Amino acid sequence: MTGGRTSVVVADDSHFMRSVISDILETGGLEVVAEARNGREAVDAVRDHRPDVVTMDVEMPEMNGIEAVERIMADSPTPVVMLSAHTDENADVTFEALDKGAVDFFTKPGGEVSMEMSRLRDQLVEIVTTVAQVDVARSHGDESRSHAETGTAASYAADPTVIIGSSTGGPKMVERVLSELPLDADLRVLVVQHMPEGFTGRFAERIDARSAYDVREATDGARIGGGEALVAAGDSHMRVKNYRNGRLRVKLTDDPPVNSVRPAVDVTMETAAATVDDVLVGVILTGMGEDGADGICRIKETGGHTVAQDEATSAVYGMPKRAVETGCVDSVLPIGDVSAGVVDAITREVT
Structure with a gap:
């Protein structure tokens, strides 16, 4: 930090966008120490200025955002927030950047950009400030496979359901947990990841490719049974509408945000509990944030049964911490043990 303020490098090939983003961050109390027109300049700026955080455009000349993130993580590990447009192509590239080490992303508005960015100022400042605190050089927990995949026969409870909620740093964690849940546990899985419209469909496809479960983006009235999962659609709350004979049905709503977000974890968890x-x-x-604590x-x-990810393996220990502070969490586990914790819970229920 420079003089106690969070230092930022802003990378975007548009002079206009660099100016808008820099003005918003400076107004929000952060210090922009350098601006970069492409990924190569961004890599150099990080090396020269050692900022607390980088905002990185996805598509840039000479070196794009993905390559820049990969170089930064290899040479000068620094938290990165990707700034992405609302397009399918940008969604794919953004997820690839997360794979390379970016912590989170923020979607650029369309239309009257300067007006919309001003409206989204508080959100942008909050996410950049939060991501700046992430220790990207730290190993995020045990990378070995969870013991949920031992292949040992287990007696599971009939028709179990698991609700997974996450936000900053969550996509890779959700993918890991789903990839490690055994299909023979026959779970119904609902995932609520704070993510904008236009990205949740691609997110569901990524999890589906990495998991034995049949994973898709939720639609209004969608039903799932054992071995299936739904990812809450961006900008819609996912409510559990009914549950009969082991099949669960959801309803999507555009009700006001809860905990300043939509979809909200609390909405899905509370309706599932009911x-x-x-x-x-x-x-x-x-x-x-605190979404999910009430749920x-x-x-x-x-x-x-309730599980929270531990602080050591969380990119941002906000939601898990708030949940633990309620006294309602049964198990606090590193990410490598979360799927096993779910399996243990549904196995114990048999006795």
């Missing part, structure tokens, strides 16, 4: 009468597990992974308590109050 509706699902079989085994229910709630999981809170990395993220900023975890609702699940606990109905006899469900």
